[in-house]
Amino acid sequence: MDKRVRVRFAPSPTGGLHLGGMRTVLYNYLFAKKQDGDFIVRIEDTDQSRYVPGAEEYIFNCLKWAGLQPNESPLHGGDYGPYRQSERKEQYTQYAEQLVKQGQAYYAFDTPADLEKMRQDFKTEQNPSPQYDHGIRMKMRNSLTMNSDEAKRLIAEGAKFVIRIKMPEHETVTFKDLVRGEVSFDTSVVDDKVLLKADGMPTYHLAVVVDDYLMKISHAFRGEEWLPSAPVHVLLWKYLFGLDKMPQWAHLPLILGPNGKLSKRDGAKFGFPVFAMNWTDPKTNELTEGFKEKGFLPGAFINFLALLGWNDGTEQEIFTKEELIDKFSIERVHSGGAKFDYEKAKWFNHEWIRKTEVGSLKSEVRILLNETGLTGIENPMLEKVITLVKDRCTLLTDFYDQSWFFFKAPDNWDVDAVKPKWSEDKKDFFLSYIDKLSTISNWQLATLEESFKTLATEKNIKPGDLQLPFRIMLVGGKFGPPVFNIVELLGKDETINRIKKALAVF
RNA sequence: GGCCCGUUCGUCUAAGGGCUAGGACACCACCCUUUCACGGUGGUGAUACGAGUUCGAAUCUCGUACGGGCUACCA
Secondary structure: OOOOOEEEEOOOOOOOOEHHHHHHHHHHHHHHHHOOOEEEEOEOOOOHHHOOOOHHHHHHHHHHHHOOOOOEEOOOEOOOOOOEHHHHHHHHHHHHHHHHHOOOEEEEOOOHHHHHHHHHHOOOOOOOOOOOOOOOHHHOOEOOOOOHHHHHHHHHOOOOOEEEEOOOOOOEEEEEEOOOEEEEEEHHHOOOOEEEOOOOOEOHHHHHHHHHHHOOOOEEEEEHHHHHHHHHHHHHHHHHOOHHHOOEEEEEOOEEEOOEEOOHHHHHHHOOOOEOOOEEOOOOOOEEOEHHHHOOOHHHHHHHHHOOOOOOOOOOOOOOHHHHHHHOOHHHOOOOOEEOOHHHHHHHHHHHHHHOOHHHHHHHHHHHHHHOOOOOOOHHHHHHHHHHHHHHOOOOOHHHHHHHHHOOOOOOOOHHHHHHHOOHHHHHHHHHHHHHHHHOOOOOHHHHHHHHHHHHHHOOOOHHHHHHHHHHHHHOOOOOOOHHHHHHHHOHHHHHHHHHHHHOOO
């Protein structure tokens, strides 16, 4: 009896894909997978003036990176195409005309200047932004205020016109929202939205209803910013296809930045990404940072995004994608907006790096090191290094800071940290230690540490006083994993070389 | 201005009429560590306010305040 679950993500290709958009994708995806349904991506490109080249491809790249692949889309095909609204232009006109015939919509011939004049003329203190609504429409140039012959004549003459919905005056539209329960609106406070634009393209309002119908969408999830226009969509469903065919709605809470609505600016200002992947605006060349390039694992990204406004009722916080699919339910999504906390997002990533196996991290880390000029790294060495430092890395990009010295000798040293306590005795110790190291055949952590301590005792120096200089000789500064772990991985020749080189400077 | 949505530690949240309002991030302290981290243990910290219903309210109702969204031939 229940129809097949089909959900859609419907972005407009106008720029980067931010956290809110990605979370909408995620919830759609999880919901669909859980019910064994279809996840569809439909490109809402009805506004040619806002079209941005590359944005569509970028969106699909983000979905691919996050592992949220659609079943149907302009890229993946499907039985309900085309999946770009610009390619469906012809489909919408008939429905708009049908509404006019049914008396639920009308032609309007007002020019942009007319509309501007109306807004000025009717602007008052109480009503700073007058709407084209039931109170105003009889004062404008439309098929309601002229006789039908004149409207027909104007259209025949090629006059520019739009089709507007004729909102009823005092009806209450009520619908059930999966995250908020019942929501009602008085139709008299919503304006006569344009359905079909002068260029023949539909607006979002018409297109979303027609396409959701034609694509047999069963559940429609979108951002909370759509809630105020929901009554228009509900009415359109009622007039065109019947309320019984209408998808179930869920208006998702907004993701907020430190000062309200999350924006690109917040990212730049507070130093965190807001887009899934790097996005360069083709017009301004402005680069907005993405979570991928910042060093996030896709699993961690999805994980923290899912928890921004949803939880499974237990205290579990780390979820794999499979677990999320298994546990997700739209009813447990919060109705309140969530402020994005970058610190917590990083914590998720840290947890994910820790739990991800070395083998899965290898190629990412290799690419990262390559980009900084560290090439030709052998696999076994790379694996040992990752194992040693992964617990210290919050972001993938931390692997560089935590490990470059395994692949490249330092060329300057934190001498200020050494000099004040440096002495001939210590120099003598390291000279002897070089000899001792060259005789060691069992190059292992315990042996190395033991030999160091023994020699120090023989020379009457506290081993602790020697460890810091030793570390600085090897890596250049006061950082890195435990000293003898570094020595072990560096190997005999490299360790001796580094001591010699540093001794010349100290 | 109007309409709609929302409000539990600084942040994300649990508790759907009944234990001392629980967890996580962040922060602080201690432990571990002769670098820095990780880690471990503990701590500070919240039901916006005011009424009402009730034996009993974070939870239900109303009002107020505050926050957010919308108010385009953009989505």
